[in-house]
Amino acid sequence: MEILQGCDLSGKVVIVTGANSGIGFETAKSFALHGAYVILACRNMSRASDAVQHILAEWHKAKVEAMTLDLASLHSVQHFAEAFKSKNVPLHILICNAAVFALPWSMTEDDLESTFQVNYLGNFYLVQLLQDVLCRSSPARVVMVSSESHRFTDIKDSSGKLDFSLLSPSKKEYWAMLAYNRSKLCNILFSNELNRRLSPHGVTSNAVHPGTMMYSSLHRNWWVYTLLFTLARPFTKSMVTVL
Numbered sequence: 001m002e003i004l005q006g007c008d009l010s011g012k013v014v015i016v017t018g019a020n021s022g023i024g025f026e027t028a029k030s031f032a033l034h035g036a037y038v039i040l041a042c043r044n045m046s047r048a049s050d051a052v053q054h055i056l057a058e059w060h061k062a063k064v065e066a067m068t069l070d071l072a073s074l075h076s077v078q079h080f081a082e083a084f085k086s087k088n089v090p091l092h093i094l095i096c097n098a099a100v101f102a103l104p105w106s107m108t109e110d111d112l113e114s115t116f117q118v119n120y121l122g123n124f125y126l127v128q129l130l131q132d133v134l135c136r137s138s139p140a141r142v143v144m145v146s147s148e149s150h151r152f153t154d155i156k157d158s159s160g161k162l163d164f165s166l167l168s169p170s171k172k173e174y175w176a177m178l179a180y181n182r183s184k185l186c187n188i189l190f191s192n193e194l195n196r197r198l199s200p201h202g203v204t205s206n207a208v209h210p211g212t213m214m215y216s217s218l219h220r221n222w223w224v225y226t227l228l229f230t231l232a233r234p235f236t237k238s239m240v241t242v243l
Contacts, residue, residue, distance in 0.1 A: 048067075051066070052066050093141055100114065
């Protein structure tokens with residue numbers, strides 16, 4: 001709210017993925033309370049609807065709604081993009097915030113490792129499907145929520161070539177933290193290339209690290225990380241970086 005103080009975002013259309021809680025919710029709320037039309041793109045529609053009601057409780061004139069988006073399903077991503085385009089509205093800001101962390105190994109319905117698809121490939125596909133709308137709406141921007149943890153991994157083999165087997169590893173080769181780090185590295189590489197390609201068309205792209213050990217519900221999949229985040233909570237940063 002402090003970051004956007006004095007900004008009138010009336011007429012702006014914003015999509016925030018994973019906006020039913022944590023950083024995504026605070027971001028969506030801030031945009032909505034400053035006049036933007038905000039779409040909360042979430043997997044859990046019950047929680048997303050609750051988030052919408054929380055925002056409307058603060059300002060009943062807020063333009064905010066929830067739409068279904070499950071990044072673990074490329075079909076769901078495609079359906080979301082089609083549903084959004086059917087509204088015939090512009091898109092000025094797309095914030096790819098949704099992510100998973102410390103997941104046990106699992107495969108999506110698209111036969112890809114879940115962390116890689118949810119954190120990176122689903123977002124990549126979403127941006128590709130909405131790219132034409134973003135360009136028509138310029139000036140527009142894309143924000144990829146990444147992490148400083150991208151520094152602690154690589155996606156190349158010993159000869160320096162891209163190793164695709166590292167992106168969607170088998171169960172035997174899977175380590176949750178490395179999978180998360182690699183997905184966040186992919187986010188940054190994608191954001192940089194997207195900015196190179198689309199900035200001449202009025203669409204900028206940025207990757208952001210939201211804060212060192214920022215408290216959120218991202219750690220919910222493993223009790224060790226929950227304990228670590230709880231102990232660190234008094235020292236965590238605020239949620240203004242994304243904005």
